[in-house]
Amino acid sequence: MNNLLICGGAGYIGSHCLRVLRDTGYNCIVYDNLSEGHRQAVRGFPLEVGELSDTALLADTIRKYQVDSVLHFAAFALVGVSMHKPIEYYQNNIAGTASLLDAMCRTGVKRIVFSSTCATYGENVPVPITEDVPQNPCNPYGESKLAVEKLLQRCDDAYGIKSVALRYFNAAGAMPDGSIGEDHKLETHLIPLVLREALRNEGKLKVFGTDYQTKDGSCVRDYIHVLDLAVAHLQALRYLECGGVTDCFNLGTGVGSSVFELINTAREITGIDIKYRKDDRREGDPATLVAAFDKARNILGWNPEHSNLHTIISDAWAWHKTHPNGFEEELLGKQPPSSTDSDNTYAR
Ligand SMILES: NC(=O)c1ccc[n+]([C@@H]2O[C@H](COP(=O)([O-])OP(=O)(O)OC[C@H]3O[C@@H](n4cnc5c(N)ncnc54)[C@H](O)[C@@H]3O)[C@@H](O)[C@H]2O)c1
Numbered sequence: 553m554n555n556l557l558i559c560g561g562a563g564y565i566g567s568h569c570l571r572v573l574r575d576t577g578y579n580c581i582v583y584d585n586l587s588e589g590h591r592q593a594v595r596g597f598p599l600e601v602g603e604l605s606d607t608a609l610l611a612d613t614i615r616k617y618q619v620d621s622v623l624h625f626a627a628f629a630l631v632g633v634s635m636h637k638p639i640e641y642y643q644n645n646i647a648g649t650a651s652l653l654d655a656m657c658r659t660g661v662k663r664i665v666f667s668s669t670c671a672t673y674g675e676n677v678p679v680p681i682t683e684d685v686p687q688n689p690c691n692p693y694g695e696s697k698l699a700v701e702k703l704l705q706r707c708d709d710a711y712g713i714k715s716v717a718l719r720y721f722n723a724a725g726a727m728p729d730g731s732i733g734e735d736h737k738l739e740t741h742l743i744p745l746v747l748r749e750a751l752r753n754e755g756k757l758k759v760f761g762t763d764y765q766t767k768d769g770s771c772v773r774d775y776i777h778v779l780d781l782a783v784a785h786l787q788a789l790r791y792l793e794c795g796g797v798t799d800c801f802n803l804g805t806g807v808g809s810s811v812f813e814l815i816n817t818a819r820e821i822t823g824i825d826i827k828y829r830k831d832d833r834r835e836g837d838p839a840t841l842v843a844a845f846d847k848a849r850n851i852l853g854w855n856p857e858h859s860n861l862h863t864i865i866s867d868a869w870a871w872h873k874t875h876p877n878g879f880e881e882e883l884l885g886k887q888p889p890s891s892t893d894s895d896n897t898y899a900r
Pocket residue numbers: 559560561562563564565566583584585586587588589590602603604605624625626627628629644648667668669670719720721722723724736
């Protein structure tokens with residue numbers, strides 16, 4: 553049996569992982585409340601619509617599909633919103649995960665791969681960031697993820713549940729064929745915002761802080777292709793299936809790209825002169841966040857093969873230009889234009 557419960561599988565990263573895991577022989581069952589995820593992103597996969605807090609439904613779903621392992625993407629994931637809604641973030645991300653772990657205990661499932669984040673490290677961390685630097689998150693989102701990492705270790709000690717926490721840096725990109733991609737209701741990620749500006753020319757794109765001690769004054773981040781994240785999940789799962797111990801791994805590339813480099817690459821790829829405005833620094837935005845990923849490479853055998861900026865933005869563009877309103881087109885029964893349609897004709 554190779555049956556996986558994919559909590560949060562209708563979201564951005566989960567829906568990409570589903571396809572990679574299916575193609576390597578796993579049966580994937582999606583569990584999602586669709587608060588942020590999309591039914592259209594999981595067409596062809598069994599979908600149970602439910603809440604993380606519904607332990608009984610989770611346990612029933614695990615039994616119904618004879619689930620062997622869990623991949624857990626489901627969470628609220630916006631740093632800024634978490635500052636104003638800490639209770640919701642703690643409830644959904646920590647209590648929700650406790651409920652999932654409870655369901656695993658009730659049904660005897662012993663393996664889980666968890667979506668953690670570089671936001672657990674906090675500010676003023678030496679770069680490249682290794683897994684052993686002290687974690688000191690500076691927002692409720694990062695705190696909630698760190699709390700879950702600790703809970704996972706406790707669940708190993710108490711119940712023998714083995715886990716891998718994957719600390720993603722900046723997830724980006726899309727399926728290269730443009731079939732699925734990033735579509736968050738409130739988009740805060742830079743690449744979708746840049747490509748949206750390319751499509752809509754609304755003058756809304758802002759660069760926050762241009763006086764950092766970086767190569768060009770703008771913030772530097774480590775962008776990781778969503779397909780590389782998917783492969784890491786596969787490898788983490790295999791690691792656990794082979795008796796691997798509970799552990800955590802950074803998923804990044806070791807290479808930082810600045811905001812200006814990203815905008816310039818997007819201009820080249822789209823052929824559109826994407827405009828932006830300079831704005832003040834945002835509180836809590838470190839100058840540079842770059843991962844050391846040696847541990848994932850050495851233990852999981854992982855290598856971020858798709859994660860150069862050009863590939864990431866090209867693949868994201870294939871999605872955005874054919875789905876300028878995200879999954880909405882498909883919801884309304886409209887066919888998105890084929891990728892051979894002229895960008896500008898459709899976009900503007
Ligand atoms: N996107 C990134 O750059 C990034 C970086 C680091 C970590 N992460 C983590 O990766 C995971 C996936 O991120 P994403 O960008 O795909 O987010 P997403 O919002 O697109 O996906 C999360 C999914 O979980 C579902 N969900 C949320 N709360 C739920 C609940 N209580 N019950 C059932 N389903 C619920 C949502 O409907 C959604 O489909 C998250 O845990 C996030 O914290 C993301």
